[in-house]
Amino acid sequence: MQLFPHLWLPRQIQRKHKNRVASCVSWSMIKMFSSSRVKARCATQIANTWRCYQSKQENKFRSAATMNIASPIISLARVYLSRKRIVDQHNTLHRNAERHFSGRAMFKQTRVTVICRQITQQSSLIIADYPSDLHEIFRRYCTLGQKGNTGQMSLGNFLRLIKEAPNLTRQPTEGLAQSDVELAFMKHRGTNGKKSESHLRYDDFLNAIQSLAKQFFTAPFNFKHCSEADARLCTFLQKHLFQSKVAERCTSKLLADSCVGRADVVLEILARKAAAPWRGYKLRSGAEMQKKLSCAHLKQASEWKAAVSLQRVWRGAEGRSRTAYLAQDTYEKCVDSQTGCVFWFNKALELSSWTKPRSLAWLDVANPILMPDEHLLYEVKCRHCALSAAQRHCLDCNEFYCLACESHKGHLTSKINNCMQCHFQISRRAVSFAF
Numbered sequence: 170m171q172l173f174p175h176l177w178l179p180r181q182i183q184r185k186h187k188n189r190v191a192s193c194v195s196w197s198m199i200k201m202f203s204s205s206r207v208k209a210r211c212a213t214q215i216a217n218t219w220r221c222y223q224s225k226q227e228n229k230f231r232s233a234a235t236m237n238i239a240s241p242i243i244s245l246a247r248v249y250l251s252r253k254r255i256v257d258q259h260n261t262l263h264r265n266a267e268r269h270f271s272g273r274a275m276f277k278q279t280r281v282t283v284i285c286r287q288i289t290q291q292s293s294l295i296i297a298d299y300p301s302d303l304h305e306i307f308r309r310y311c312t313l314g315q316k317g318n319t320g321q322m323s324l325g326n327f328l329r330l331i332k333e334a335p336n337l338t339r340q341p342t343e344g345l346a347q348s349d350v351e352l353a354f355m356k357h358r359g360t361n362g363k364k365s366e367s368h369l370r371y372d373d374f375l376n377a378i379q380s381l382a383k384q385f386f387t388a389p390f391n392f393k394h395c396s397e398a399d400a401r402l403c404t405f406l407q408k409h410l411f412q413s414k415v416a417e418r419c420t421s422k423l424l425a426d427s428c429v430g431r432a433d434v435v436l437e438i439l440a441r442k443a444a445a446p447w448r449g450y451k452l453r454s455g456a457e458m459q460k461k462l463s464c465a466h467l468k469q470a471s472e473w474k475a476a477v478s479l480q481r482v483w484r485g486a487e488g489r490s491r492t493a494y495l496a497q498d499t500y501e502k503c504v505d506s507q508t509g510c511v512f513w514f515n516k517a518l519e520l521s522s523w524t525k526p527r528s529l530a531w532l533d534v535a536n537p538i539l540m541p542d543e544h545l546l547y548e549v550k551c552r553h554c555a556l557s558a559a560q561r562h563c564l565d566c567n568e569f570y571c572l573a574c575e576s577h578k579g580h581l582t583s584k585i586n587n588c589m590q591c592h593f594q595i596s597r598r599a600v601s602f603a604f
Contacts, residue, residue: 283432285403289395291428292406295372300426302411305419306330307374321368324354327377334409334416337385345385353377353384378402378410493530500526502534506542549585560585 291301308319310326322330331337331350338344357377358369369377379398382405389397410416420427425434501514503521513534514521525533549559551571559569565580 280432280436283435284407284429285395285400287428287432287435288403288406289399291431292375292402295375300423302416302420302423302428303375303378303406304371305423306410306416307371309415309419321366321370322374323368324351327354327369327374330410330413331381333413335412337409345381349384350381353380356380378405381405489530492528493532496526496528497532497534500529500534502537504537504539506540511537 288302291299292303294301307322310330311318311320311322313326313329315323328347328350331345336344338346354369354377357373357380358366379402382401383398385405386401395403411420420429424430499515499517501516503512503514504510505512510523512521512523513526513529515526549569551557551559551574552568553570553574557571557573560571561582562569562585563580563582569585
């Protein structure tokens, strides 16, 4: 019984300890997993935001690059379209001016006059199957009730033609009565020599229309470009006979062969003939203006070329002079002691030449250096490398060395002065100036 508490208590304590450790481990694992999930969500959200920002920036850069490329093209297109619009407007104004000038000032006649003249000429032609308005109306009314008949008009068809024409029989007191139409038909149906005929041929039909026009228009006509009879006939046909539905269909069927179409063709031909001198003058004036502009351009180009040539010559001379002055500081003129020949030494490149450098041009180096002989040459080499000339003197060690081999740090040193004439031998005398 005494062993039981000793064994049971440690086991309970150990079990509680294990439970606590397990709960701590599970709590830390849960916290770690939860934190990793939050981190993953945050990382995903950050990555998505960054990708959206990158895509927006890329689209922005692409749109900016596209606009940079397209902006000059758009500006050029706008300039081209504006210039084309201005040229088109200018040409339209010129064409309108030409038409007005040719139609009003040159011919001194209107479209109405030409149409009246065409109606008079085309209606008076007695030719079978001639394409004109009055011929087509005559043939159309001849075929009413008699298919195939195109040369003879009966009294009924003649009355129908007059009735269908507007404003002819609407007012009996002022217009034409049916008896007037019948009397005109009976009066002119035998004018061709055959009194027994009961129909009107085209020449009889034309005479009957002229008599009706004279009877309808009682007031005198003051028409400048044609006779009074022709003026009455044109007015009678234009305002009455040609205004019926049948006449409009005939006119639309004829197109350019109608009186209006023929008048438009005549006016167009006359307009072209009248506009030809104007266009020739315009072309000649344009050619002269272009010639003047080209001459002015050539003159300006020649002046510009001459100015550029002068500037080129001046700049070349100035550049050569500057180069020559710079070359004076770069080169040294030396005289060989053995041969007495002159050579030039480049201090920057450490090269010598027996010929005068082209960069000196007309200048030369003053104070030529006389090179000494070998037994008179006084040049101290570096004690360490024995290649370069000595440039420093160590006062503590009493040694001469170059700048590349300087190793006497902390010692007192002095600079070795070279000869003022040759600039490479060590000077053996010093000159002091007293003021």
